[in-house]
Amino acid sequence: MASEHRWIGSALLAVGFVIAAVIVGAAIRDFRISDRYVEVKGLAEREVEADLAIWPINYQLTGNSLEALQANMAEADEAVTAFLKLRGFTDEEITPNPPRITDQWLYSMENQRPANRFTAERGLTLKSDKIDATQRALQESSELVGQGVVLMPNWGQAAQFLFTGLNAIKPEMIAEATADARRAASQFAADSEATIGPIRSARQGFFSIEERDPSTPEIKVVRVVTTIEYILE
Structure with missing residues (x-):
C-alpha cells in the first residue's frame, strides 16, 4: 500500500515537472520571439495648395497735426480698400488695424524738430481664400505707391499663405506612412530570412507643413513620419 502511494506521488510529481517545463518553454519562446524585432520609419509626403491668404498691408503717414494725420489715414485707407475691391475682395475680407x-x-529740441510733428504706422489686413487673386494683388501693389501710399519696408514679405485642411488628409497620410514602414520592415525581414509578425509598438510623429520653395509660398509640403516596431518570426 505504501509503495502504491509512493508510485502515485512520483507520477504526479513527474506530471508537474512536465507541465512546468512546457510553461517555462513557452515563456522562453515568447520572450525570444518578442525580443526579435525590427524598428523602421515610414514617411508620407504630399504637396498641397494653400487655402488661406493673410496679407497685412502696412503703410506710413505723416502730419503736422492730429487732424491732418487723421485725414491722411482716411485717404490712404480709402486708396488701399479701393485697390483690393477692384481685384474682387469684399469688405468682410478687409480688416483695419489700429x-x-x-x-x-x-x-x-526745438531747433531739431522735424517739419511733420506726427507719424503713424497704419494698415489693413486682407484675409481671404482667394489665393490667385491675392498673388496678383501682391504683384500689382506698386500701384499704391503711385497713389501716394507709402508702404512699409518688407511689406510684401508679410503675406502668408496657409494650408488649413490638414485634418481632412491626416488619416490617408498616416495609412501611407504605415504602409511605407511595412515595406521597409518586409525588406529587412527578407534579407534576414525571417517573416514579419505583428506590430510590437508604434509611434506617430508630428505633421509638418512647409513651403515647397521660397518662390512658391502658396505650395506647401505636408510630411509625417511614423516609427513602428515589428516582431520578426
Whole structure:
C-alpha cells in the first residue's frame, strides 16, 4: 500500500515537472520571439495648395497735426480698400488695424524738430481664400505707391499663405506612412530570412507643413513620419 502511494506521488510529481517545463518553454519562446524585432520609419509626403491668404498691408503717414494725420489715414485707407475691391475682395475680407502714432516733437529740441510733428504706422489686413487673386494683388501693389501710399519696408514679405485642411488628409497620410514602414520592415525581414509578425509598438510623429520653395509660398509640403516596431518570426 505504501509503495502504491509512493508510485502515485512520483507520477504526479513527474506530471508537474512536465507541465512546468512546457510553461517555462513557452515563456522562453515568447520572450525570444518578442525580443526579435525590427524598428523602421515610414514617411508620407504630399504637396498641397494653400487655402488661406493673410496679407497685412502696412503703410506710413505723416502730419503736422492730429487732424491732418487723421485725414491722411482716411485717404490712404480709402486708396488701399479701393485697390483690393477692384481685384474682387469684399469688405468682410478687409480688416483695419489700429494706428501706431508717434509725436516726433516729444523728445526733440526745438531747433531739431522735424517739419511733420506726427507719424503713424497704419494698415489693413486682407484675409481671404482667394489665393490667385491675392498673388496678383501682391504683384500689382506698386500701384499704391503711385497713389501716394507709402508702404512699409518688407511689406510684401508679410503675406502668408496657409494650408488649413490638414485634418481632412491626416488619416490617408498616416495609412501611407504605415504602409511605407511595412515595406521597409518586409525588406529587412527578407534579407534576414525571417517573416514579419505583428506590430510590437508604434509611434506617430508630428505633421509638418512647409513651403515647397521660397518662390512658391502658396505650395506647401505636408510630411509625417511614423516609427513602428515589428516582431520578426
